[in-house]
Amino acid sequence: MNIVLGVSGGIAAYKAPELVRRLRDAGADVRVILTPNAARFVSPLSLAAVSNHGVIVEQWGDAGHGGVDHIELARWAELLFIAPATANVIAKLTAGIADDALTTYALAHRAELVIAPAMNTFMLAHPTVQQNIETLRARGAGIIEPVNGLLACGEEGAGKMPDVPLLVEHIRGHFASRDLDGKSVLVTAGPTREPLDPVRYLSNRSSGKMGYALAEAARRRGANVTLVTGPTALPAPAGVALTRVTTAAEMHAAVLAAAPHHQIVIKAAAVADFAAANVADQKIKKSESSDELTLRLVKNPDILADVARVSPRPFIVAFAAETEAVEEQARAKLQRKGADLIVANDVADRTIGFDSDQNEALVIAKDGEVTRLAKAGKLAIANRVLDIVVGRLAR
Numbered sequence: 001m002n003i004v005l006g007v008s009g010g011i012a013a014y015k016a017p018e019l020v021r022r023l024r025d026a027g028a029d030v031r032v033i034l035t036p037n038a039a040r041f042v043s044p045l046s047l048a049a050v051s052n053h054g055v056i057v058e059q060w061g062d063a064g065h066g067g068v069d070h071i072e073l074a075r076w077a078e079l080l081f082i083a084p085a086t087a088n089v090i091a092k093l094t095a096g097i098a099d100d101a102l103t104t105y106a107l108a109h110r111a112e113l114v115i116a117p118a119m120n121t122f123m124l125a126h127p128t129v130q131q132n133i134e135t136l137r138a139r140g141a142g143i144i145e146p147v148n149g150l151l152a153c154g155e156e157g158a159g160k161m162p163d164v165p166l167l168v169e170h171i172r173g174h175f176a177s178r179d180l181d182g183k184s185v186l187v188t189a190g191p192t193r194e195p196l197d198p199v200r201y202l203s204n205r206s207s208g209k210m211g212y213a214l215a216e217a218a219r220r221r222g223a224n225v226t227l228v229t230g231p232t233a234l235p236a237p238a239g240v241a242l243t244r245v246t247t248a249a250e251m252h253a254a255v256l257a258a259a260p261h262h263q264i265v266i267k268a269a270a271v272a273d274f275a276a277a278n279v280a281d282q283k284i285k286k287s288e289s290s291d292e293l294t295l296r297l298v299k300n301p302d303i304l305a306d307v308a309r310v311s312p313r314p315f316i317v318a319f320a321a322e323t324e325a326v327e328e329q330a331r332a333k334l335q336r337k338g339a340d341l342i343v344a345n346d347v348a349d350r351t352i353g354f355d356s357d358q359n360e361a362l363v364i365a366k367d368g369e370v371t372r373l374a375k376a377g378k379l380a381i382a383n384r385v386l387d388i389v390v391g392r393l394a395r
């Protein structure tokens with residue numbers, strides 16, 4: 001894989017040499033372009049050493065060596081990866097401004113673009129920045145979402161560039177083989193919300209990240225992907241048919257309507273098991289007379305069990321979120337649900353699972369084969385799960 005790595009002037013630029021190293025370990029050939037500001041954070045010399053190529057900083061080159069042949073570079077590149085991408089470079093990419101070597105190259109670049117925005121929380125939340133990121137996403141750019149953490153400015157919040165291994169995983173995904181070409185994959189994601197009255201609902205802590213990662217990974221591997229999602233804070237993944245639902249009943253209807261047209265169904269959603277027997281028309285008032293309130297709940301339909309009865313029956317991947325005896329519970333659930341594969345998570349472990357960017361899982365197949373997936377980013381876990389699905393379908 002031929003990668004042009006663009007580094008713009010944020011503090012996270014200090015990670016660039018490590019990033020180049022790891023990308024090369026992953027088999028990439030990397031050419032680096034620095035913005036003049038990035039060159040204040042990280043030395044072109046060290047990047048030249050780790051990439052084994054000259055590093056471009058000056059738009060017009062130095063007098064002795066001529067200008068940057070960005071057209072030649074664009075013929076070579078399969079991916080332009082900008083990490084970190086500052087608010088400034090994101091704005092220039094959006095507007096088509098070409099006032100340095102990186103942004104000039106970006107206009108000549110014809111292959112895929114992936115950016116890893118990194119900046120102060122409030123800058124990231126600024127409507128202009130958000131709008132620019134959405135514009136790039138709509139044009140097909142891959143966005144590696146910044147993570148929460150302590151930022152260089154001392155503030156705590158979103159805006160941090162993910163660690164190098166996560167970035168590399170993401171980039172690997174871009175070069176994944178297209179082994180799901182011609183296949184259609186239905187993924188469910190997120191929690192469901194079961195209303196109690198016009199202002200309250202029952203739900204769970206699912207963020208939807210695992211399901212969205214599966215949808216994105218399947219799409220990159222060539223599948224036609226439908227994503228049925230409960231309410232999440234995540235941006236819609238590009239190139240995926242999206243159906244938004246709120247309740248388990250709505251998810252049930254959407255999934256059963258779509259399932260017959262899909263060869264693979266992956267049920268990553270955390271469906272609420274119960275819904276209120278009666279949804280109050282008006283806000284439930286705190287009663288003056290009693291200190292207790294009894295809610296009567298009724299069981300929601302089991303979507304997965306109904307998908308297993310669809311004809312032609314798709315290949316079914318279930319998920320199991322457990323807090324104890326994970327393997328045992330997951331095995332029983334696999335049998336009970338009639339799925340082909342179950343991906344089990346230990347949700348008692350706060351460093352993985354719900355709302356985390358990382359996951360660790362146990363994948364159990366119908367014939368009893370167990371694969372342990374070590375802790376990794378959710379996109380990497382998604383790809384490992386799809387590897388197993390592809391392997392099983394080929395049997």
Ligand code: CTP
Nearest residue numbers: 267268269271300301302303304318319320321
């Ligand atoms: N699931 C479903 N419909 C439901 C409940 C769950 O399709 N009404 C799916 C989930 O999407 C997941 C799998 O079933 O793929 C297991 O979900 P989980 O909540 O762990 O299992 P339950 O069947 O609810 O079992 P339990 O509550 O006993 O853990």
